[in-house]
Amino acid sequence: MTSKKLWQRYQDWLYFNDSLGLYLDISRIPFDDGLLEQLQPKFGKAFADMAALEAGAIANPDEDRMVGHYWLRDPDLAPSHLKKEIETTLIHIEDFVRRVHHGIIHPPYEPQFTDIISIGIGGSALGPQFVSDAIAPDIPPLNIHFIDNTDPAGIDRILTRLKDRLKTTLVIVISKSGGTSETRNGLLEVKHAYREAGLYFPDYAVALTMEGSKMDEQEQCDRWLAKFPIFDWVGGRTSELSPVGLLSAALIGIDIHTMLKGAKIMDEATRVPDVKNNPAALLALSWYAVGDGKGEKDMVIIPYKDSLLLFSRYLQQLVMESLGKEFDLDGNTVHQGITVYGNKGSTDQHAYVQQLREGVGNFFATFIEVLEDRAGPSIEIEPDATSGDFLFGCLQGTREALYENGRASLTITLERVDALNIGALIALYERAVGLYASLININAYNQPGVEAGKKAATQFLLLQQTIVKLLRQTPEPLSLEALAEKVHTPDEVETVYKIVRHMAINHRGMILQGDLHKPSDILVSYRTEDS
Numbered sequence: 001m002t003s004k005k006l007w008q009r010y011q012d013w014l015y016f017n018d019s020l021g022l023y024l025d026i027s028r029i030p031f032d033d034g035l036l037e038q039l040q041p042k043f044g045k046a047f048a049d050m051a052a053l054e055a056g057a058i059a060n061p062d063e064d065r066m067v068g069h070y071w072l073r074d075p076d077l078a079p080s081h082l083k084k085e086i087e088t089t090l091i092h093i094e095d096f097v098r099r100v101h102h103g104i105i106h107p108p109y110e111p112q113f114t115d116i117i118s119i120g121i122g123g124s125a126l127g128p129q130f131v132s133d134a135i136a137p138d139i140p141p142l143n144i145h146f147i148d149n150t151d152p153a154g155i156d157r158i159l160t161r162l163k164d165r166l167k168t169t170l171v172i173v174i175s176k177s178g179g180t181s182e183t184r185n186g187l188l189e190v191k192h193a194y195r196e197a198g199l200y201f202p203d204y205a206v207a208l209t210m211e212g213s214k215m216d217e218q219e220q221c222d223r224w225l226a227k228f229p230i231f232d233w234v235g236g237r238t239s240e241l242s243p244v245g246l247l248s249a250a251l252i253g254i255d256i257h258t259m260l261k262g263a264k265i266m267d268e269a270t271r272v273p274d275v276k277n278n279p280a281a282l283l284a285l286s287w288y289a290v291g292d293g294k295g296e297k298d299m300v301i302i303p304y305k306d307s308l309l310l311f312s313r314y315l316q317q318l319v320m321e322s323l324g325k326e327f328d329l330d331g332n333t334v335h336q337g338i339t340v341y342g343n344k345g346s347t348d349q350h351a352y353v354q355q356l357r358e359g360v361g362n363f364f365a366t367f368i369e370v371l372e373d374r375a376g377p378s379i380e381i382e383p384d385a386t387s388g389d390f391l392f393g394c395l396q397g398t399r400e401a402l403y404e405n406g407r408a409s410l411t412i413t414l415e416r417v418d419a420l421n422i423g424a425l426i427a428l429y430e431r432a433v434g435l436y437a438s439l440i441n442i443n444a445y446n447q448p449g450v451e452a453g454k455k456a457a458t459q460f461l462l463l464q465q466t467i468v469k470l471l472r473q474t475p476e477p478l479s480l481e482a483l484a485e486k487v488h489t490p491d492e493v494e495t496v497y498k499i500v501r502h503m504a505i506n507h508r509g510m511i512l513q514g515d516l517h518k519p520s521d522i523l524v525s526y527r528t529e530d531s
């Protein structure tokens with residue numbers, strides 16, 4: 001396409017939101033203008049699905065749930081019985097945060113809380129991590145640390161760093177279901193550390209979970225410093241603008257009202273039932289066009305701004321957990337999805353952009369351009385050139401280089417990275433995923449595959465407990481085959497081997513004898529501490 005025609009296409013498809021100062025450019029996504037015509041019926045249904053969802057329909061049929069994250073930033077949209085709960089919860093959050101900041105709520109024998117440990121995983125971590133990394137003040141009122149895995153060394157790293165400050169550290173435990181094992185493990189590890197430090201854990205703990213959840217019952221969270229609800233009509237991957245994200249954001253000094261405002265403005269923009277004037281519909285159209293509605297091209301997220309580094313990680317859950325489904329709503333096997341990866345520019349140009357430019361063309365790039373280079377003036381690096389100009393040039397140059405080699409891209413342009421734009425960005429992608437899911441006829445709001453993984457993990461732990469129990473009762477060493485036989489898993493010798501190897505390395509009483517290079521010759525025995 002000639003540059004003249006490209007310029008015209010750029011202008012024809014450019015979306016601009018003047019309330020936000022946000023642009024969306026899909027001109028480098030190749031599709032015939034006829035595609036939009038062809039997709040109008042699907043978009044008509046997508047807009048109708050979305051309107052019904054916002055009106056309280058059961059938009060998540062597999063779990064028989066409403067989908068209400070849009071109500072969080074506009075409670076007037078919510079069913080009347082939920083509106084008050086949304087509003088009062090926000091007031092409770094603000095009041096709690098104000099009292100923590102003013103030392104009215106403080107740790108025993110200390111004037112103020114100084115740090116936060118946030119324990120949660122998936123949607124109970126990725127949003128708070130992205131938002132705090134993007135827009136927390138450089139000197140926040142409290143420093144936040146995330147335990148988002150059941151990795152003992154990762155937990156130790158945070159507890160070691162906080163050793164002298166545990167006594168002034170607030171612990172926020174986030175789990176909608178209250179049953180996620182990684183979060184439960186993190187909670188028990190941190191509780192142990194507080195006990196070891198002579199600190200009464202409930203004086204430092206805040207719970208975010210569904211009323212009556214497993215965690216709520218087991219931990220009696222009513223005895224903790226505070227407890228905030230996670231609403232069952234908010235999914236984990238769309239919970240950043242619920243108490244899940246708002247509490248920690250407010251505690252670290254982020255203006256949550258402006259974040260909610262940005263999301264609300266974007267919601268209004270993405271409610272417009274006209275593709276060319278709806279940024280979320282334009283994204284959905286672009287994804288559909290470039291991947292033929294089957295996710296044939298990966299979504300590479302490259303924000304040219306350090307503060308947006310974690311956006312791709314956040315989108316991995318929002319996009320892939322929503323769209324990565326085996327069946328469509330009619331029960332057809334579709335194996336849908338769009339793969340998301342990326343970090344930041346121009347840094348990634350020195351890592352994998354080489355492949356994007358010349359290698360396998362199985363992707364489309366999403367550039368995020370931020371117009372404001374920094375708060376304040378820049379020095380000249382070269383005559384009439386600042387480091388921000390270089391960053392700008394790298395983005396534009398990479399976009400052009402990809403296009404010249406037949407690689408598609410779209411560009412979102414923000415004025416700056418602040419609470420307003422982060423709220424808008426989150427809302428933009430929540431809506432785009434929802435509209436795209438309608439186009440491809442899948443349920444964006446369940447996650448059946450995750451349950452399968454949880455069940456498999458439980459099976460491993462049950463087998464491990466069976467192995468230990470048997471070895472405790474078996475004085476003589478056993479071969480792996482004999483051990484597998486005795487625990488009734490003769491076909492899982494390899495699994496038995498990995499379990500005993502992992503336990504042996506971690507000094508859990510497991511004794512391996514023989515040549516470790518030849519697992520089949522190994523003999524296994526067990527020695528308890530007192531034996």
Ligand SMILES: O=P(O)(O)OC[C@H]1O[C@H](O)[C@H](O)[C@@H](O)[C@@H]1O
Nearest residue numbers: 122123124175176177180236450
């Ligand atoms: O908040 P929780 O109930 O602990 O769930 C944490 C995460 O667990 C699973 O992985 C779900 O698929 C995610 O959507 C959810 O965010």
